Amino acid sequence: MxxxxxxxxxxxxxxxxxxxxxxxxxxxxxxxxxxVLTAEPAADDDRRTAREAGHLCPSGAVRVVEDTE
Structure with a gap:
């Protein structure tokens, strides 16, 4: 992913x-x-926290897209 x-x-x-x-x-x-420090986080912890940050951003400025291919 x-x-x-x-x-x-x-x-x-x-x-x-x-x-x-x-x-x-x-x-x-x-x-x-x-x-953005890393546009494609690889570490599981960075991926998890990036998802959380995307949900928490009050202005919607943070976007996280995951490709399941």
């Missing part, structure tokens, strides 16, 4: 839940806006 993570920086409100929930996948820049 492949996972692809992205973030729409124009939608991000800087809540920081992504970086707190999945620090191996997301960070925040100096303005508090999301940055």
């Amino acid at each position: 492949t996972m692809r993570v992205s973030a729409d920086r124009t939608v991000c409100v800087g809540a920081g839940l992504c970086a707190l929930t999945a620090p191996g996948v997301f960070d925040q820049d100096d303005d508090g806006i999301v940055t």
